[in-house]
Amino acid sequence: MKVKEIMKKPVTSLKPDENALEALKYLFQRRISGLPVIDEKGRLLGMFTEKEIISYILPSYLEQVGRFVYEVDPKAVMQKAQHLSGLKVKDIMRQHVATVEEDTSLCEAAHLMLTQKARRILVLDKNKSVLGIIAREDVLKALLGDCK
């Protein structure tokens, strides 16, 4: 089975110049953890997710400093959270996104999800324009269906 058979379309997306805080509120409203960022020509630019926002708000040196526990919330973290309204989606989005072409097999999509730790994969055409999206759930349902 190919991903084009199970991909969802049209893809709900964000624009790069949208306000980051508004975009986050939109994620809350839709009860999803992230959305692709696509330009006017339909080309994929990145992925805007809750994880990226947490990573932006917390200090970047956390991992390097090593094991510790925050007993109270640092001022800078609270300030960064408040400054989110001054940022655009493109300032925070992750640029590396897992993608496949529409003729990719399901197993290859599952392989990518596992190796690239991707919850969802964007399906692109030859011109790198977004055609659809597949989530882990879609792949699993299709594979289980195949097993039957």
Added chain:
Amino acid sequence: MNKIVSKLSLLILTAVSLGFLGRLGGLSFHQALSVSIFSASIIGTLFFWDFRLSFAFIGTAILLATKTTDLEHVIKFSSLEVILFLVGMMVIIGLLRQEGFFAWIVSLILRIRNLSARKFVFSVAIASALLACAVDEVTSIIFIVAAVLEICDYFEVDAVPFIIISVLATNIGSAGTVLGNPIGILIATKSGLTFEDFIVKAFPLAMLALLSMIFLVLYWYRKELKKLDEQIARLGSDEILYHLIAVPPDRKTKAALSLFGATLFLLAFSHRLDLLWGLENNTVLLVIPLVSAALIMIWKHSQARHFIEKDVEWWTLLFFLMLFVQAGTLKYTGATEVLARNIAGFTGNNEGLLVSVVLWVSAIGSSILDNVVMVAAFVPIVQGFGSLQVNLQPLWWALLFGGCFGGNITLVGSTANIVAIGLLEKERNFRMTFFRWFWVGLTVGIVSTVIVWVALVTLPVYR
């Protein structure tokens, strides 16, 4: 694209020209080729930092393919002892990070009671220098920057001056022991200077330079310090900082600290153990980090691969290895001996003048280039002075201090500077300008190098 082409053209042109100049100056084909390749590697690191390992690999391959060196000498000059020492230390640092040692240091800095601007500068500078001595400059600067940013955020003051102060102190402190900087262990292994020599001769000089730096920055940043004092008075108690982070006490943390303490203790007495067991100088120094790393891998056996694969910076170590091979080839072909003869002839074999040349050239060179590149190039030249009956000890110290203190001059002068500025840019969306760093860096660089210069030329202990 044009910029890349012009940089690449400049690199090739400079490397080829140096080779031709060498030929005209009397170097043989292989000597001139080794000079060309080494200069290409140096310029490659300057222009194409992300591709430095590729340049180093290609350079070494050309040296082998043109028979300028052979496999036996590639292995001989790769300074495996330095690489293995660094591998051992990186595993130990990995354990300390994992067990919260660095976070604990950050929490100690955040808990300074009755903080004042002067107290903050003294504490951060001394902590930066001593921690650079104990671990290494790149590791220590990360958590010092973390502490400085938290404190500056709390008191709502510009963090830049305090980050610059901590980096200046880190670079100065990194000359204090063999552990502070990769050039420390490189010089120790090539010169036969021991950990004890570093403690007795390099540490006091580094501390003197640190003291001068502290007084200099207290004056330089007097307005910023006044502002911090005002903010401390306005915002009052620093209870939030006191409770900000904690490292839950754990038996493993204590065990990790004990292992690190024992490693430092044995390193300090490594020369005594060499003498006791009739070993060659620095044998125990090289063995101790390996034994400690081995114990860590037995203790944390399920993470042993993680320590070796993630905590050891193989990219950097392989670059060092290739660089040492290329610098060694300069020695093998005799190119550095010709250069050493010319420098010695120019200075009339005057020891003081030679020390001055090595100190200032390495300081200025390290302000532009990675200091390991600079020192790797200088090592065979200094060794070349040996055949001219020159006392090498002051030259090794000159190389160490020039390499470490020169890094303070520009914002790209050392890896610690780049790491600290990178964190600042990421955390504060702040762009450091060349001159904001340069004037204070240059002043501190000159003052600290002059202190060392006077000491090396006048004090008999350094001869």
